[in-house]
Amino acid sequence: MDDLTGFQRDLLYVIAGADRPSGQDIKDEVGQYYDSEINHGRLYPNLDTLVNKDLVEKGQLNRRTNYYAIADGGEEVIEERREWESQFLD
Template identity: 35%
Template sequence: MNEDTVVNDLANCTAFQRDLLWALSHDDTHNGRSVKTELNDYYGEDLDHGRLTQTLDALVESDLIAKRTHHERTTEYRLTEHGRRALSARQAWQAGHRGDTTEEGHS
């Protein structure tokens, strides 16, 4: 998989999906409840559990995160290597565009 594919995978994500990836990048694994709590704090509101679950499942299908059931009740999520590379590429892209306020820089 080349670097352009990795960048495009994250470019096609919604802002909410990218926020989920960012939240998952802070620790090795998270359970669904800890991810929800972190995003509730960030957004300042109680997120819909169904929306969160659907979004996590979409990221699993895109191979950006991995999901496993722990103790038959707790679902844990972690970034895959593909997800880490995609998030890193996104951060590099953002860093390269900070401070670029000229019209030429936006063409």
């Protein structure tokens, strides 16, 4: 996860905690955390980066809406991050 931005990491966590959320669902959830508005120009390129790194899978709910799901690689990255964080929190 060391090559991800903090925003990408947050997207990864939101996707991992949801059941096939749409981009709008992810935007709404992340938007509750960030003080600034999350626009499409920021959200979707970062989601595409996660897909291209094989951390997230992308599929279609319908003709207009995509869903995102955590991939095995994404779960591994989250686990590695949690192990690294735990050495500082315990």
